[in-house]
Amino acid sequence: MGDVSIQKVAELAGVSTATVSRALAGKQSVSAQTREKVEAAAKELGYVVSATASGLASGRTRAVGIMLPYLDRWFFTTVMAGAHRELTDAGYDVTLYHCEPHRLNDPDGTANPRRARLFEESLLRRRVDGLLLVTLSLAPAERARLSSLDKPVVAIDRPQPDVPTFAVDNLAVAKAAVSHLLELGHRDIAYVGGVIPYDLDFQVPVLRRAGYDTAMAEAGIPVRPHWIEESEYTSEGGYAAARSILSDREHRPTAVFAASDEIAYGVLMAARELDLRVPEDLSIIGIDGHPTGSVLGLTTIDQHPAQQGAVGARALLHALEPEVEHAPVPARLPFELIARQSTAAPRVGA
Amino acid sequence: MGDVSIQKVAELAGVSTATVSRALAGKQSVSAQTREKVEAAAKELGYVVSATASGLASGRTRAVGIMLPYLDRWFFTTVMAGAHRELTDAGYDVTLYHCEPHRLNDPDGTANPRRARLFEESLLRRRVDGLLLVTLSLAPAERARLSSLDKPVVAIDRPQPDVPTFAVDNLAVAKAAVSHLLELGHRDIAYVGGVIPYDLDFQVPVLRRAGYDTAMAEAGIPVRPHWIEESEYTSEGGYAAARSILSDREHRPTAVFAASDEIAYGVLMAARELDLRVPEDLSIIGIDGHPTGSVLGLTTIDQHPAQQGAVGARALLHALEPEVEHAPVPARLPFELIARQSTAAPRVGA
DNA sequence: GTGAAAGCGCTAACAG
DNA sequence: CTGTTAGCGCTTTCAC
Numbered sequence: 108m109g110d111v112s113i114q115k116v117a118e119l120a121g122v123s124t125a126t127v128s129r130a131l132a133g134k135q136s137v138s139a140q141t142r143e144k145v146e147a148a149a150k151e152l153g154y155v156v157s158a159t160a161s162g163l164a165s166g167r168t169r170a171v172g173i174m175l176p177y178l179d180r181w182f183f184t185t186v187m188a189g190a191h192r193e194l195t196d197a198g199y200d201v202t203l204y205h206c207e208p209h210r211l212n213d214p215d216g217t218a219n220p221r222r223a224r225l226f227e228e229s230l231l232r233r234r235v236d237g238l239l240l241v242t243l244s245l246a247p248a249e250r251a252r253l254s255s256l257d258k259p260v261v262a263i264d265r266p267q268p269d270v271p272t273f274a275v276d277n278l279a280v281a282k283a284a285v286s287h288l289l290e291l292g293h294r295d296i297a298y299v300g301g302v303i304p305y306d307l308d309f310q311v312p313v314l315r316r317a318g319y320d321t322a323m324a325e326a327g328i329p330v331r332p333h334w335i336e337e338s339e340y341t342s343e344g345g346y347a348a349a350r351s352i353l354s355d356r357e358h359r360p361t362a363v364f365a366a367s368d369e370i371a372y373g374v375l376m377a378a379r380e381l382d383l384r385v386p387e388d389l390s391i392i393g394i395d396g397h398p399t400g401s402v403l404g405l406t407t408i409d410q411h412p413a414q415q416g417a418v419g420a421r422a423l424l425h426a427l428e429p430e431v432e433h434a435p436v437p438a439r440l441p442f443e444l445i446a447r448q449s450t451a452a453p454r455v456g457a
Numbered sequence: 458m459g460d461v462s463i464q465k466v467a468e469l470a471g472v473s474t475a476t477v478s479r480a481l482a483g484k485q486s487v488s489a490q491t492r493e494k495v496e497a498a499a500k501e502l503g504y505v506v507s508a509t510a511s512g513l514a515s516g517r518t519r520a521v522g523i524m525l526p527y528l529d530r531w532f533f534t535t536v537m538a539g540a541h542r543e544l545t546d547a548g549y550d551v552t553l554y555h556c557e558p559h560r561l562n563d564p565d566g567t568a569n570p571r572r573a574r575l576f577e578e579s580l581l582r583r584r585v586d587g588l589l590l591v592t593l594s595l596a597p598a599e600r601a602r603l604s605s606l607d608k609p610v611v612a613i614d615r616p617q618p619d620v621p622t623f624a625v626d627n628l629a630v631a632k633a634a635v636s637h638l639l640e641l642g643h644r645d646i647a648y649v650g651g652v653i654p655y656d657l658d659f660q661v662p663v664l665r666r667a668g669y670d671t672a673m674a675e676a677g678i679p680v681r682p683h684w685i686e687e688s689e690y691t692s693e694g695g696y697a698a699a700r701s702i703l704s705d706r707e708h709r710p711t712a713v714f715a716a717s718d719e720i721a722y723g724v725l726m727a728a729r730e731l732d733l734r735v736p737e738d739l740s741i742i743g744i745d746g747h748p749t750g751s752v753l754g755l756t757t758i759d760q761h762p763a764q765q766g767a768v769g770a771r772a773l774l775h776a777l778e779p780e781v782e783h784a785p786v787p788a789r790l791p792f793e794l795i796a797r798q799s800t801a802a803p804r805v806g807a
Numbered sequence: 808g809t810g811a812a813a814g815c816g817c818t819a820a821c822a823g
Numbered sequence: 824c825t826g827t828t829a830g831c832g833c834t835t836t837c838a839c
Contacts, residue, residue, distance in 0.1 A: 155581035160832035231505035510816035
């Protein structure tokens with residue numbers, strides 16, 4: 108096992124290796140009868156084509172790379188899982204590239220040897236036919252490397268110059284979150300979100316913040332600077348930011364819009380520590396659709412990350428196999444308000 | 458770029474392709490002078506060896522596979538992240554295999570086409586030099602397939618016959634959790650844990666449960682059957698189980714040992730809904746070291762999953778390159794009690 | 808529709 | 824220490 112070559116299959120089927128190759132690749136130019144013989148022989152011998160040999164001869168590896176800034180964070184791995192399924196269902200193997208996030212003090216990522224090695228070595232080994240970039244910001248030199256590879260690339264969640272990108276409308280997502288609070292009757296709404304080290308171009312934070320600003324402006328509500336707090340995308344960050352916002356008893360908001368569910372968890376805990384009841388004293392809404400939110404009762408906007416991954420994967424498959432019919436790729440990714448117990452109308456006179 | 462072959466490097470360096478190959482592979486049998494020339498030429502041309510060509514010629518792909526039952530759950534992806542870093546630092550690429558968990562009604566996994574395809578196709582393409590199994594239970598036929606591959610395999614967190622396995626001492630982990638509660642003075646301790654679909658052999662649940670039983674027995678405390686509740690390893694499962702245990706006001710425990718942090722979150726919420734204060738009315742301890750626990754104030758036993766992944770990866774590297782000196786592999790994986798706010802001494806007369 | 812033959816780009820003896 | 828020579832196992836013209 109593992110030592111069954113195409114040669115053996117050819118002998119057993121009584122045809123040439125060329126024909127075995129064609130038959131097993133599903134090429135049209137093989138008679139039904141021959142195809143059957145070949146398939147039977149392959150099955151009997153337990154033959155499966157060698158990835159390396161096939162790759163060398165054809166120039167196609169039947170593998171794609173998924174590149175992520177974090178390998179252990181829910182949002183990213185959920186996108187990855189969605190993409191992985193789509194890709195493996197289409198017969199591709201998946202190679203995982205960890206592109207460590209930029210540091211703010213190293214915007215080019217050039218000072219990060221792992222990141223440099225990824226672009227200067229790993230990718231150049233040409234182990235994959237295409238690449239899926241998840242929430243990544245690339246430096247110009249890195250983009251140049253990618254395009255020198257001359258392979259299809261698709262980005263998810265963060266636009267890249269010259270790369271087809273699929274993302275939810277982050278502005279609309281943020282506006283929807285704030286609108287939910289406004290419709291409940293809130294006017295004093297704080298925002299916690301913001302700075303992420305990997306976020307070189309600050310796309311998502313900027314858009315979410317912009318959605319907040321826009322929705323508030325449209326509602327004719329002036330925003331108190333004190334109500335806007337920066338936070339990393341973690342519970343700890345949200346906690347610290349919320350402590351700051353909520354500690355001013357005079358001008359305490361009645362609601363908080365957190366730019367992620369993880370941040371919202373931190374806000375939830377800060378509120379509890381300050382003996383603020385949720386939602387009676389404070390409404391909280393997050394963004395993402397993180398599973399723990401269901402048991403914490405967090406209202407959120409689910410952006411269906413697995414589906415985002417699947418959509419990106421499908422787009423890549425289209426590029427990889429233009430001739431094959433693939434499931435269609437939606438242009439706009441959907442999101443969905445999930446109202447739970449952390450939001451309600453503000454108490455009158457609060 | 459991407460079209461730079463070893464030939465070009467050889468010409469530029471004025472040596473044969475064989476020498477280029479040797480020099481770049483770091484073989485000893487190359488003069489320092491030649492090596493420098495070759496490296497300079499390779500660098501100038503931006504040459505990186507082709508993974509497929511090298512793999513076909515040498516029989517070694519310089520890639521390893523990581524196989525996981527879940528691609529979107531914190532514990533598994535954190536193990537994966539730890540392994541990934543170790544592997545890429547050693548120059549290997551990582552291919553990700555998703556081995557969908559067994560269903561209880563399909564213990565062999567034979568009715569799952571994706572899983573079948575993984576073992577009957579993907580792995581047989583021999584894209585990787587070795588395999589890391591994370592928390593996986595394999596059917597006999599699947600194990601047979603693996604060993605027919607004749608490649609090194611290392612398992613993490615769940616023993617496989619004939620496969621070197623690295624895992625924390627789950628019995629000791631569970632005993633440590635219960636001991637923590639006992640030392641605080643609790644005697645009425647409930648257990649929530651248990652059934653997982655993928656857990657064919659029920660290793661982890663069984664061991665954690667056994668740890669609970671043992672610790673309780675050693676303390677001479679009889680266990681109330683009502684205090685043992687099965688749960689999936691999710692917040693929802695923990696919530697449901699806790700509602701059941703805590704609803705009996707007569708025989709309510711003063712502490713709950715949850716077999717995972719996610720379960721513990723559910724217990725936390727159930728307690729809150731029943732107006733039980735934590736830890737005054739109820740102490741809760743989980744297992745894992747999940748990050749949200751820090752902000753929720755959950756006492757837990759951190760089992761350092763990233764480190765588990767790293768250790769497994771290192772063991773695999775040892776097997777892959779016996780000649781190379783690798784970082785040592787600890788025999789026993791460490792764990793650590795992290796006491797936070799969810800545990801305290803029971804109230805007197807509670 | 809099928810076979811023969813020529814590589815794909817590299818590595819690994821084998822000489823020297 | 825280095826070059827020559829065979830392949831690795833498959834795919835793909837090019838004939839027929």
